[in-house]
Amino acid sequence: MNGLQFDPDRRLDVVAVGRLCIDLNANETGRPMEETMTFTKYVGGSPANIIIGAARLGMRTGFIGKLADDQMGRFIRSYLRKDGIDDSQVCVDRTGAVTGLAFTEIKSPQECSILMYRDHVADLLLNTEEISEAYIASSKALLISGTALAQSPSREAVFLALEFARKHNVTVFFDLDYRPYTWTSAAETAVYYNLAAEKSHCIIGTREEFDMMENLYNLAGADDQATAARWFSHQAELVVIKHGGSGSIGYTADGQSHRSGIFPAKVLKTFGAGDSYASAFIHSLMSGHSVSEAMRRGSASASIVISRHSCSDAMPTLEELEEFLRTNEEVTAGAQ
Ligand SMILES: Nc1ncnc2c1ncn2[C@@H]1O[C@H](COP(=O)(O)OP(=O)(O)O)[C@@H](O)[C@H]1O
Numbered sequence: 001m002n003g004l005q006f007d008p009d010r011r012l013d014v015v016a017v018g019r020l021c022i023d024l025n026a027n028e029t030g031r032p033m034e035e036t037m038t039f040t041k042y043v044g045g046s047p048a049n050i051i052i053g054a055a056r057l058g059m060r061t062g063f064i065g066k067l068a069d070d071q072m073g074r075f076i077r078s079y080l081r082k083d084g085i086d087d088s089q090v091c092v093d094r095t096g097a098v099t100g101l102a103f104t105e106i107k108s109p110q111e112c113s114i115l116m117y118r119d120h121v122a123d124l125l126l127n128t129e130e131i132s133e134a135y136i137a138s139s140k141a142l143l144i145s146g147t148a149l150a151q152s153p154s155r156e157a158v159f160l161a162l163e164f165a166r167k168h169n170v171t172v173f174f175d176l177d178y179r180p181y182t183w184t185s186a187a188e189t190a191v192y193y194n195l196a197a198e199k200s201h202c203i204i205g206t207r208e209e210f211d212m213m214e215n216l217y218n219l220a221g222a223d224d225q226a227t228a229a230r231w232f233s234h235q236a237e238l239v240v241i242k243h244g245g246s247g248s249i250g251y252t253a254d255g256q257s258h259r260s261g262i263f264p265a266k267v268l269k270t271f272g273a274g275d276s277y278a279s280a281f282i283h284s285l286m287s288g289h290s291v292s293e294a295m296r297r298g299s300a301s302a303s304i305v306i307s308r309h310s311c312s313d314a315m316p317t318l319e320e321l322e323e324f325l326r327t328n329e330e331v332t333a334g335a336q
């Protein structure tokens with residue numbers, strides 16, 4: 001049992017709140033960015049990638065966010081619409097803010113890094129006036145991601161969305177999505193992450209992201225089970241800790257744990273693993289699958305996406321994911 005409840009009578013399955021950005025992925029791989037001359041443009045931003053992945057799998061999706069009033073903003077909106085993602089709650093900044101950019105470097109399949117340009121970005125200007133209670137109440141689930149907590153007014157907008165979710169029994173998924181560049185202080189980061197995690201039903205993060213949250217209480221380095229147990233005294237029913245190529249481990253509030261291995265992949269780049277994992281994991285859970293099956297599908301989706309050049313564009317359809325699962329065996333690497 002995963003303990004998560006989803007109201008079947010909602011118009012939407014999952015709504016994400018957070019950043020809509022642009023990925024510029026290096027075309028010349030096997031070299032540092034200093035030697036990279038061309039990039040390919042994709043829609044990016046962790047919550048955007050996750051909701052695109054969920055839509056690609058057939059979920060009824062929506063987004064709450066703010067776009068720059070420029071060509072990049074218009075490119076992103078048309079992409080969301082092409083994937084059938086409701087953009088009625090995606091507003092446009094009129095103050096001259098820009099679209100966040102993530103330049104990616106692919107030195108080798110194991111050596112990838114991301115250079116983020118996030119000064120004066122439109123996504124962090126989303127404010128509480130732009131959070132619709134009725135819209136959130138129309139969804140079974142709300143997906144939040146940590147970077148939206150980095151600055152006001154986006155921070156307050158997310159906490160208001162969490163209040164509306166609580167009021168209308170909307171299940172909250174919290175993808176930790178810690179990007180150090182956007183934060184100024186470790187303590188401030190941990191404070192806001194912990195406050196949001198206390199209001200979430202399912203928390204998904206890497207070991208390092210949970211350590212960041214636990215540093216505040218000198219708990220960093222706790223084992224996965226202790227990390228998960230902390231959140232069951234709040235709203236959490238499910239905590240998933242990702243361990244890269246070693247797989248992932250999930251804990252439910254009823255005391256069960258679930259280990260997932262990985263699927264072999266011809267790794268082109270490692271970024272995109274977490275977002276694709278989260279999209280298939282959420283789709284599978286909300287389709288009524290077990291936690292173990294949801295983790296397995298998350299791992300499969302991650303293997304598909306890390307073998308491709310982009311993150312958003314690379315998100316598999318349900319047919320692709322099912323075909324991959326039919327023709328590939330999970331390698332039970334097992335998390336630490
Ligand atoms: N090298 C890899 N080969 C196969 N699967 C991987 C690999 N790296 C990550 N994954 C899968 O993607 C999931 C998320 O990756 P991880 O790196 O832990 O998260 P994030 O991308 O958010 O940092 C892992 O739990 C695993 O299932």
Ligand SMILES: O=C(O)C[C@@H](O)[C@H](O)C(=O)COP(=O)(O)O
Pocket residue numbers: 021022023043044045046047049102114270271272273274275276311312
């Ligand atoms: O989240 C961002 O702003 C960058 C993403 O768009 C990019 O695709 C990426 O880093 C994905 O990260 P991951 O899935 O967490 O590895």
